[in-house]
Amino acid sequence: MKSITTLLGGFALAITLVSCDAEIIIGDPIVEPTLNEVLSSHDVWYLDLNSSQGNLDVPFMTRAFTMSFDFGTLYANNNLVGIGRAGSGIGIDVGSYDTFFDTVTINHDIDGVHEFDVIVHSFRRIELRDTFNGDRYFLDGYSINGFDYDQLFYNNIQYFLQEYGAWEKVYTSNEGAINEFDAENHLRFRPATDADIFQSSQDRNGLSTGSLYWDYTGEYWVEDASPGSLNKHLTLDYDFLGNDYFDLYVIDDATIELYHVSSGTTYEFKGRNFIQLKSTTTSKSRMLDVERARK
CATH class of the missing domain: 2.40.128 (Lipocalin)
Incomplete structure (x- = not known):
């Protein structure tokens, strides 16, 4: 498994490259974002279950269309009724989360505690790997304004x-x-x-x-x-x-x-x-x- 510490540098570089005014000075250390910063870098994370791998038997992961990580509170869009409006787009409060190095622990209000290693594949794509059984969930990040809620509704x-x-x-x-x-x-x-x-x-x-x-x-x-x-x-x-x-x-x-x-x-x-x-x-x-x- 690749640790997040080996991949966050690429995440930081992706952030740097979007700025036309960025000045790179040889020898300056690259400050890698923390896991909290990665999780909160997008308003919503769409769960791409078609790409995910394993039995995928964590209920709150397979019933959510999107998840959002906001200062320790986990939000999800589980319903299509009201999607895009509920919680101003991020959905309802479904639990809490905490991070430790490259691991996020989610305490879901109904499904209980689940722990995932977080692997950053790109600025917009992360993987949550279940530390218990190795199941791999892939999530794509979006801003609320850039997410097509109508398309999500009609696709499902x-x-x-x-x-x-x-x-x-x-x-x-x-x-x-x-x-x-x-x-x-x-x-x-x-x-x-x-x-x-x-x-x-x-x-x-x-x-x-x-x-x-x-x-x-x-x-x-x-x-x-x-x-x-x-x-x-x-x-x-x-x-x-x-x-x-x-x-x-x-x-x-x-x-x-x-x-x-x-x-x-x-x-x-x-x-x-x-x-x-x-x-x-x-x-x-x-x-x-x-x-x-x-x-």
Whole structure:
């Protein structure tokens, strides 16, 4: 393992090179930044789980989209609802941290204490290596103003659907042919091991989410209308009826619009019972998608 003491010099040089007025005097010592300075050098660190290596079984690492290190307090964006606004962009307080030479110890409010060696790969990229099992997490640093929260939201919209206990139908357009989906008044989206799943209910509106009877459970997936597009297609897999296809639009953080392609009907659903995620074993983990991609 390369120690941070052998890599921070490159980090310091990267900082020096961005200044056009910097004067380099041969023989002057290079003052390397401390680990605290490295961690706080960017407003947010995006967790690149696709590049990370190992079992990656630290829950708060696999459920966060970004992390921020701020004077001993650890912040994270675990939810897509409100992302970019929560904590002025850095998310919510999820724990504390302390540094010692090249090691950061994180005390998460729910998941407890975890220790990582920090390896600096470049000015914007660091690695947190779990000292217990060697798992490697890669993080990319950004300023709040330079981070594309909208792109992050739409790239991970399948998780946004999972951040409410249920979605209640509040509008059906007059236009469109009568179809089986007209009877569905509630939807729920959940992560699962082999595929993300949805549930549907025909119960009347106004019931609490805990009182709903879920008539059907099947798989769902969200795809880009075209590569890299913010426009999305939602597929609900009804085994006995075949797949239902929708154009998916996000109206706001709690409202989605589904355009039923085959019938031409437009529906609106409101999110009920928002799930604030710090980290629990039952909440979403982005590792599920990473594991499926590696199979």
